[in-house]
Amino acid sequence: MFGFRRLWASWRFARLVAIVAAVVVAAGVLTSAAAQVAGSEDVDQDADSGQVDEDEDVGGPQAPADFLNDRFSSFQTVTDDQVQQAEAQAAEFGENGENWRLVGPSNVGGRVTGLVVDPRRPNTIYVAAAGGGVWRSTDAGNTFQSAWPSRLPQALGALEMGRDGTLWAGTGEANPSGGGLTFFGNGVYRSDDGGRSWDSWGLTHSGSIGRILVDPVNPRRVFVAATGNLSGTAQQRGIYRLDNNGRDWRLVLPAPNKTTGGVDLAMDPTNHNRIYAVLWDHQRNNGARVYGGVGSGLFRSDNGGDTWTRLENVIGTAPTDKTGTGLHSDATLGRIGIAVAPNDPNRVYVITATQYGPDKGFYYSNDGGTTLAPGGHAGGDSGYAWWFGKLWVDPKDKTHLFEADVNLRESTDSGTTWHVSAGVHADQHAMQWDPNQPGRVYLGNDGGVYRSDTNGASASWVHATYEPFNQSYHLAVARDDPTRLATGLQDNGSVRTWTATTPPGDLTQWNAYGGGDGHEVLIDYSDHNVYYECSQVGVCHRHEDSSGTSKSINFGARHSTRTTTDAPIIQDPNNPNIVYFGGNVLDRSTDRGTTFTQISPPGDFLTGPVPPNEDDKGPFYANEYATITWIAPAKTDPNTIYLGTDTGRLWKTTDLGAHWTEFTGKGLPTRWVNSVVVDPTDARHVFVAFSGYREGDLAANVWESTDGGTNWDNISGRLPNAPVEMLAYDQSRQRLYAATDLGVFVNRDGRRNWRRLGRGLPNTSILDIKITGDGRTLYAATFGRSVWAVRIDD
Structure with a gap:
């Protein structure tokens, strides 16, 4: 134990x-370039x-x-x-x-x-x-x-x-x-x-x-x-x-302040008491991301960290600095990265971002950061500068440096001009030269x-x-072949264990069939040669293998004005040609995603409006909140569908979308709905998992209804309090499996008697689980240690 x-x-x-x-x-915001900040806390x-x-x-x-x-x-x-x-x-x-x-x-x-x-x-x-x-x-x-x-x-x-x-x-x-x-x-x-x-x-x-x-x-x-x-x-x-x-x-x-922390450090290679440090003011909630603020700043200590001076004396204005505030304390000052040239400690490079993502400015200094001047346009206009904030300088050449961006950015003239060093994956985070080679x-x-x-x-x-x-978001397993797997990976697209001409073999070697951030994946339960993948915000495709070739078919137009990054697509358990897609409205396709019909009321009926304090003001995520997060059609009743939203609303329709019932006043938490599972033998028997991770609520929330949602029981029982990411139900054995941020757990008696499943699973979040068609194996998609499997046929 x-x-x-x-x-x-x-x-x-x-x-x-x-x-x-x-x-x-x-107390207070450090704003003066001349102010000395004394470190005093043990x-x-x-x-x-x-x-x-x-x-x-x-x-x-x-x-x-x-x-x-x-x-x-x-x-x-x-x-x-x-x-x-x-x-x-x-x-x-x-x-x-x-x-x-x-x-x-x-x-x-x-x-x-x-x-x-x-x-x-x-x-x-x-x-x-x-x-x-x-x-x-x-x-x-x-x-x-x-x-x-x-x-x-x-x-x-x-x-x-x-x-x-x-x-x-x-x-x-x-x-x-x-x-x-x-x-x-x-x-x-x-x-x-x-x-x-x-x-x-x-x-x-x-x-x-x-x-x-x-x-x-x-x-x-x-x-x-x-x-x-x-x-x-x-x-x-x-x-x-x-x-x-x-x-x-x-x-x-x-x-x-409470939203600021340290994020970067550098040292003068000839003087171990000269330290550079970066503070970064940033925060997020369910829907809003603010990755900059008045707490952000660049500092230098010349006495080993005992006291600090803010570095903000920029001579001139960077062409990408729309506010002209440079490195001064300002609401627009986001992530900062710093690097010191190993062969010239007076040469210092600095990269900055705004609070919503674009580059704010690139600077260089020839006096150890006391004064800085704008350089060239270092970033690649990706708009995600808060994801990177790193610079690296060639240890033998102070004019040769790299900047982290979606592409690897390289300069050979001290940052005056930049080009792409090609041949690597997107999104750069770490670099080091080998002193031995x-x-x-x-x-x-x-x-x-x-x-x-x-x-x-x-x-x-x-x-x-x-x-x-790898970091898996979702997982699919063919109904008839437990070795035919697909998973959606963070920034590595969707990958599979087979090709159009080759069945699954070495399961360590997967191959790509979709790009971007891989999210939801499906394998048609009636024909494993038909399968699906979505990248971020619901860019989805159907793939078909036939006669040794593959073809990809774009999903047809859908009717949502808001779609979450991890948009759900679900295959109807009664008819493999029917596919559901959720944005802020629910769409239904009867031709495997070629065309869609909206079957829920328009606008914010299902999700509610975006709460003002969760409304993202940046250029990328303004329409990715207040959406449907899971869809669960009932196998025994093709007209019954349950769905949940990121705004904590849970719904059911029993007439294929003509009318909807919201389960309010039932004691359910108002939290992000991660998973809904309907008993395949009883449309009135349903399980729901909620998560408050983005809201500071740690409760493990798994709820069950046996009367179609009229009444709900919290069956979280002795589950450790942690977000429950996904549920899977083995009706034949009456076992409910829960994937959590503390591992995978199984409920064997239908109520509250949870046990940890298996031995040796790495200590990372489990975002999806799937039971094989033969009921012998459970797969777990981890967010950092790839896909794992355990036998469950005891």
Whole structure:
């Protein structure tokens, strides 16, 4: 059985309690370029907390918190009672049953947030996967093996190595979500043996870590940019320094408000007391994202972090700076990235974004940041500059640098002009040159790991071949073949285990059949040669294999004015030609998606209007909230459909959309509806899962009705309080399965008797589960460790 402290050490649980951390803030906003900010706060944490391996305990409870500001004032605050309840529930569960096994894919690659080269071991690198822990390669980035315990937090935001070979890992991803989600952690870990074992090293209330910087002179002095929690509060935000010979954390640069945290760090290579730090003011809720604010700023310390000066003396105006406010404190100042040229410490480069995504400005300095001047147009006009915020300078050439964007941007003239270094996947996040191999540089992005042996020249990049840390949104399994699988992957499209001419074989090797961010996928239950995929905001296609060829058919026009990123498409269980699509209205197709008819009232009838405090003002997500999130047609009654929305509304029609009943006043939570499942033998028997993750509500909400929604029972029972992402029902055995952010659980008696399913499943969020047609296997799509399977035929 898992003990209380061991459960707290797991990320799935620690991610929850990170939301409830209290905020340590300093009064006032730091605005003056000449103002000196004194670091003065000690954090009493014993860094030597014991080795973390498969038998060790770490962690501890955290304090509750207030919420961010008026934008979040309607949210429910997590209380001590909720936390204690989650502790007690989680402590009762142990691993039991069959062992989970990795299925794949391993040949695609997922988002990498950190990368370090081991200077002492040729061809050895380590990477931090956004949802998949730390991985090690000893063959120059070709293949990777896990270097991270499966039960620790799998969401990683930063990775660094000291000159003594010590690895430092920061849990919790600092990149904010766009249409999807990113997840949080429980502080900093260190390893003295190449990732074979890890010690918990404090800052357990930090939510996420944007950057770690190890002093090259004194590797026991470490700086950490604690970013906080995107949708809630975190007690530890700002820039921390490891003092007392590497034992105690001191807050040296406080965050000025509850929505600001640290995100980037840099050091003068010739002066280990000159430190650069970035604070970032950003937040989101169900629908609104504000990725900038008055708390954002760039700072420098010349005495090892004891005092700080704000750097904002920009001479001139960047052509992309529409407000002309430069680096001054301003509501439009978003994410900032900084880099110092290794061969000229006076040369400093800075990239900035606005609060809604476009580039704000690129700057350079020849005096260590005291004054800055606008450079060329570094960004690629992607509009997602908050997703990147990174610059890297060639260690041998201060005029040669790269900027993270959708494409990898390169300059060979100090940022005056820019071009694309082609041949790599989109969305760049990590880069480092290899000191052992001249001209060799490694790159991490949303597609995994790449290597160039010609200094990053365009089209010189080689992709890794084994990196099983994909982030799956949804999963499909053919009814007649448990090896025919499809999954939608974050920024890696939709992939499948077969081709038009080749049946499933090696399940580690999947191939693409849809682009963008892969989301919903379906395999026709009557003909596995017909299958579907959607990328973000409901761009969907039907695919058909016939006579050794494949064809793709675009979905026909639909009638919604708002569509969520993870738009649902559902095949009717009574007729395989009928497909449903949900936006803010419900559409029905009788020809497998070629044409659609609207079967719900127009406008906001089902979803309600977008609440003012959840109305996104940016250019990308204004029409992606107040939508249908799940659709559940009944098998025994083709006229009955249940559906749920992200605004927490649950509906049923029994006449194919002519009339609708909303289940209000039934005690149901008003929370994002993640999943609705109808008993295939009884249209009046239905299960619903809700999530308050974006609202700071941790409750595990699974509800059941046996009378068509007239009455509802909360059957969450002893489920640990965590978002329930998906449900699956095995009616023949009367088992309900729940995929959660704390693992997969099974209810065997139809009421509240939940048990953890299986052994050895990595500690990351499970976003989808599917039972095979023969009822022998359950597949789990994880958001960071690819797809796993476990036998359930006992």
